[in-house]
Amino acid sequence: MKPWISAIHAYVPGKSSGADGRPLIKLSANENPLGCSAAALEARSKVAGAAVYPDPDAKELRSAIGTLHGIDPARIVCGTGSDELLNLAAQGYAGRDGDACDEVLFSRYSFAVYDIAARRCGAVPVEAADKDFGCDVDALLGAVTERTRVVFLANPNNPTGTYLPASEVARLHAGLPSDVLLVVDQAYGEYLNADEDDGGLALAAAHDNVLVTRTFSKIYGLAGERIGWATGAVHIVDTLNRIRGPFNVTVSGQAAAIAAAEDQAFVDAAREHNTAELARFTATIEALGNHGLRAVPSKANFLLVLFEGAVSAQEGLNALANAGYAVRHLPGQGLPQALRITIGKADDMDVIAETLRDLVEGSA
Numbered sequence: 001m002k003p004w005i006s007a008i009h010a011y012v013p014g015k016s017s018g019a020d021g022r023p024l025i026k027l028s029a030n031e032n033p034l035g036c037s038a039a040a041l042e043a044r045s046k047v048a049g050a051a052v053y054p055d056p057d058a059k060e061l062r063s064a065i066g067t068l069h070g071i072d073p074a075r076i077v078c079g080t081g082s083d084e085l086l087n088l089a090a091q092g093y094a095g096r097d098g099d100a101c102d103e104v105l106f107s108r109y110s111f112a113v114y115d116i117a118a119r120r121c122g123a124v125p126v127e128a129a130d131k132d133f134g135c136d137v138d139a140l141l142g143a144v145t146e147r148t149r150v151v152f153l154a155n156p157n158n159p160t161g162t163y164l165p166a167s168e169v170a171r172l173h174a175g176l177p178s179d180v181l182l183v184v185d186q187a188y189g190e191y192l193n194a195d196e197d198d199g200g201l202a203l204a205a206a207h208d209n210v211l212v213t214r215t216f217s218k219i220y221g222l223a224g225e226r227i228g229w230a231t232g233a234v235h236i237v238d239t240l241n242r243i244r245g246p247f248n249v250t251v252s253g254q255a256a257a258i259a260a261a262e263d264q265a266f267v268d269a270a271r272e273h274n275t276a277e278l279a280r281f282t283a284t285i286e287a288l289g290n291h292g293l294r295a296v297p298s299k300a301n302f303l304l305v306l307f308e309g310a311v312s313a314q315e316g317l318n319a320l321a322n323a324g325y326a327v328r329h330l331p332g333q334g335l336p337q338a339l340r341i342t343i344g345k346a347d348d349m350d351v352i353a354e355t356l357r358d359l360v361e362g363s364a
């Protein structure tokens with residue numbers, strides 16, 4: 001194995017069962033508790049057979065995405081989830097030449113795939129300090145060196161749910177050398193209200209060195225189909241097209257995503273559900289502040305809950321597993337004191353809130 005590959009810690013996916021193998025309700029992978037659009041399910045079920053390769057260029061899907069977002073389809077590339085596209089962005093623009101390694105920069109506590117994407121092409125991952133668990137633009141800019149080739153920004157960020165407004169994203173872009181690629185990962189972008197747009201798509205439309213990635217896995221509820229897309233200057237799209245899998249989005253995935261893109265009523269309903277339940281759950285955690293729980297303010301479909309009192313995150317994880325829920329404990333990402341809890345259905349959020357309340361109040 002190449003030494004930079006052996007240095008990779010494989011991605012740890014969210015669990016769906018307890019330590020004893022018992023199935024749990026999965027709130028550990030930021031999936032959509034409402035499922036997906038009925039139209040997407042229907043389109044997927046109508047796909048005939050599986051013997052023929054999909055459209056390698058996902059033409060109809062790129063056209064549907066272009067129509068929805070007002071983007072020329074020539075500036076869009078689809079991927080096997082946005083994961084593929086994040087990896088391709090690193091591979092296309094960073095690597096190593098003998099002992100000289102490029103650097104891929106991102107904020108502490110950001111998406112775990114960035115570290116893997118950097119290492120798998122032989123580049124060096126560099127973490128900038130966070131600010132209150134979120135991205136600190138000054139720290140990122142301060143960490144840029146002449147070897148920096150790619151900067152990843154998840155906005156909103158996973159696993160913290162933090163978010164940078166458009167003015168800060170623009171300031172980050174303006175402070176980067178023009179030969180550094182800024183990747184704005186908007187996997188949770190659709191959860192933002194219209195007035196919270198971070199300006200990433202406009203930057204990608206206007207500049208030569210910005211790529212925005214999006215996914216059908218989160219608000220669209222199609223994580224199982226593995227469909228992502230990215231947009232940027234034609235030369236960046238060309239780079240990704242050269243190295244992507246030739247048939248990287250399945251026939252059923254393309255059909256489902258086209259129908260999903262056309263069903264914005266489902267997206268609006270999913271956003272409304274998330275906004276309401278996220279606010280309700282955040283308020284519950286804040287009310288337990290005197291028992292050592294703290295919520296990191298989130299703009300995504302999950303909440304990072306910090307255990308800073310007598311009860312540990314591990315105890316929280318165990319109590320929630322006993323109550324029937326899998327959530328995400330993050331010691332491997334430097335957050336042993338935190339649980340990331342995906343916003344589920346209202347009834348499930350009630351049980352989770354009650355379980356955590358009983359746990360911390362019981363320990364008082």
Ligand SMILES: Cc1ncc(COP(=O)(O)O)c(C=O)c1O
Binds near residue numbers: 083111158226227
């Ligand atoms: C910030 C962020 N980016 C990208 C992804 C990748 O999603 P997918 O490959 O399903 O599009 C995720 C998934 O959890 C994520 O949290």
